[in-house]
Amino acid sequence: xxxxxxxxxxxxxxxxxxxxxxxxxxxxxxxxxxxxxxxxxxxxxxxxxxxxxxxxxxxxxxxxxxxxxxxxxxxxxxxxxxxxxxxxxxxxxxxxxxxxxxxxxxxxxxxxxxxxxxxxxxxxxxxxxxxxxxxxxxxxxxxxxxxxxxxxxxxxxxxxxxxxxxxxxxxxxxxxxxxxxxxxxxxxxxxxxxxxxxxxxxxxxxxxxxxxxxxxxxxxxxxxxxxxxxxxxxxxxxxxxxxxxxxxxxxxxxxxxxxxxxxxxxxxxxxxxxxxxxxxxxxxxxxxxxxxxxxxxxxxxxxxxxxxxxxxxxxxxxxxxxxxxxxxxxxxxxx
Numbered sequence: 191x192x193x194x195x196x197x198x199x200x201x202x203x204x205x206x207x208x209x210x211x212x213x214x215x216x217x218x219x220x221x222x223x224x225x226x227x228x229x230x231x232x233x234x235x236x237x238x239x240x241x242x243x244x245x246x247x248x249x250x251x252x253x254x255x256x257x258x259x260x261x262x263x264x265x266x267x268x269x270x271x272x273x274x275x276x277x278x279x280x281x282x283x284x285x286x287x288x289x290x291x292x293x294x295x296x297x298x299x300x301x302x303x304x305x306x307x308x309x310x311x312x313x314x315x316x317x318x319x320x321x322x323x324x325x326x327x328x329x330x331x332x333x334x335x336x337x338x339x340x341x342x343x344x345x346x347x348x349x350x351x352x353x354x355x356x357x358x359x360x361x362x363x364x365x366x367x368x369x370x371x372x373x374x375x376x377x378x379x380x381x382x383x384x385x386x387x388x389x390x391x392x393x394x395x396x397x398x399x400x401x402x403x404x405x406x407x408x409x410x411x412x413x414x415x416x417x418x419x420x421x422x423x424x425x426x427x428x429x430x431x432x433x434x435x436x437x438x439x440x441x442x443x444x445x446x447x448x449x450x451x452x453x454x455x456x457x458x459x460x461x462x463x464x465x466x467x468x469x470x471x472x473x474x475x476x477x478x479x480x481x482x483x484x485x486x487x488x489x490x491x492x493x494x495x496x497x498x499x500x501x502x503x504x505x506x507x508x509x510x511x512x513x514x515x516x517x518x519x520x521x522x523x524x525x
Contacts, residue, residue, distance in 0.1 A: 201238025210271045217264040225268045245288050249295045257299050270307040281329045294339040301343045342405035349376045349412050370423045377429050384440050410437045410472040417485045431488030435496040449504050449511035456518045483522050490515050
């Protein structure tokens with residue numbers, strides 16, 4: 191009986207358009223050590239498996255460049271080309287996942303530029319009128335969910351700027367109404383995204399030095415501020431209450447202690463010395479400040495809507511939380 195040969199993995203090689211190829215050639219250094227040289231060598235290969243090796247070198251090279259590389263036109267152009275490469279790859283190509291992993295691991299100081307380039311390339315795709323390109327564009331919109339770090343960073347940045355613009359436009363009800371709607375959509379998208387992060391990222395993001403974790407802490411802090419801002423529409427505040435509980439559910443460990451933590455928040459009895467530092471820095475006003483009755487109501491709503499109540503999965507602590515939630519609701523004013 192003959193020995194069965196192991197089937198070699200076949201990966202379609204990534205390519206770039208002529209214009210991007212010429213850009214890489216113009217920025218590649220003589221020593222062949224900068225990012226343009228790395229990408230040029232990569233795209234000239236015809237074997238996708240070999241290209242994976244080069245893609246994995248992108249982040250170490252950018253880390254070595256440091257903050258000085260932020261204004262480097264070579265790196266800026268390479269980030270633009272990387273965005274184009276990512277969007278050109280099919281969902282089934284393993285290179286897309288490898289590149290997504292690299293994009294998620296970009297140093298924090300390169301994120302704004304990468305996000306800008308990525309958005310620009312995606313906008314070009316969305317403008318297509320070719321019926322037979324619609325599926326590719328739809329797949330790319332879906333694949334953006336794998337770039338959690340870039341998307342979360344964008345959401346955090348946009349929510350901060352919308353809140354600031356809303357403050358500046360106080361009294362202009364037409365503009366404020368639009369900004370409130372924008373804020374609401376941003377919060378809802380954040381909620382949708384955090385429910386998918388576990389599926390795509392496993393537990394790799396649950397470390398304090400993970401860019402995804404840091405962006406989620408930033409978003410949680412924004413939701414806390416929105417919840418406490420009575421100048422905002424109650425629809426926006428109530429959605430923030432849902433988002434806060436959902437983020438706590440996704441981030442807090444061990445999960446068995448989540449009901450006790452939420453009970454202590456609702457009852458204003460948080461022991462600030464026993465909760466994690468990330469929770470204190472993100473939700474300090476919920477732990478130490480005076481929470482308005484409307485904010486407490488929205489947190490109760492989030493508790494009832496976002497936690498897993500079916501089949502008594504939270505055990506005795508879940509039962510205690512349910513009783514505490516009912517108690518808090520009955521103590522709120524009729525207004």
